[in-house]
């Protein structure tokens with residue numbers, strides 16, 4: 654019987670995550686980067702499924718899940734958070750079938766910007782996306798350093814962090830920052846992050862002015878957004894200074910190649926490039942000097 658692409662259900666998400674992890678590790682090990690992914694509870698997937706069920710699809714082969722696609726939409730922006738096919742089922746047209754389903758999600762909702770983050774060294778995924786009208790824009794580097802080796806800032810951070818909590822957060826302020834950095838509001842994603850007990854959220858302040866926000870989770874910095882490009886270096890320095898005071902063994906971030914000040918600050922702190930990825934989109938959008946994504950799925 655032919656493979657059927659059908660809407661994902663809540664009870665598919667655990668198996669879908671297993672396929673994603675197996676597919677990532679098969680691919681990254683094959684390219685000499687070792688295993689990059691580990692299974693985690695699919696909380697953001699479950700949040701997205703409840704928020705907008707049209708964005709999650711599985712490829713089902715007589716009850717066996719062999720592929721998974723997940724997209725989310727904020728205003729004009731459709732973002733492909735995951736597209737993965739089981740390693741032993743790749744190059745058989747399943748990716749193409751899933752991408753058609755998830756593109757229908759963008760069309761149905763009239764989202765005019767389509768974007769995703771993929772591996773910078775995957776010819777298959779890039780070829781597939783180019784054929785579907787999404788083109789490479791710039792690299793995004795995973796950067797990291799052991800906490801004890803993180804070089805201290807040469808100057809005191811100019812900006813300070815203030816803790817954000819779901820109950821007291823000014824979502825209007827956060828939406829303004831996102832509108833300046835990305836051109837869309839991500840209020841639902843702030844609600845998700847602020848409800849996640851493993852993540853700490855902060856607003857970033859210059860004197861009395863709120864100039865941005867950052868989330869830090871288990872030593873990983875991101876998303877980080879600021880209102881103006883000239884603030885991003887100091888904002889990352891402030892976040893690194895906070896993370897350096899934690900007990901986490903490794904400090905990491907996800908820095909766009911387009912953000913020269915952020916890359917400079919990461920490098921000055923002794924962070925190494927660990928993993929190159931690539932932003933692809935159907936057109937230019939956002940100010941990627943001022944925005945550091947969280948990971949390839951959340952953006």
Ligand SMILES: CC(C)(COP(=O)(O)OP(=O)(O)OC[C@H]1O[C@@H](n2cnc3c(N)ncnc32)[C@H](O)[C@@H]1OP(=O)(O)O)[C@@H](O)C(=O)NCCC(=O)NCCS
Nearest residue numbers: 736737738743744745746747748749771776777778780781
């Ligand atoms: C990327 C992935 C989802 C694609 O799914 P798939 O089922 O293997 O892909 P399909 O067989 O449907 O199509 C692959 C397309 O890539 C194209 N392609 C393959 N190699 C290519 C190359 N070197 N250059 C350009 N295009 C290429 C093929 O032409 C093919 O399309 P066509 O056969 O219709 O011409 C899957 O291979 C995968 O999970 N890879 C590992 C993880 C990954 O990188 N996922 C993407 C994360 S964003």
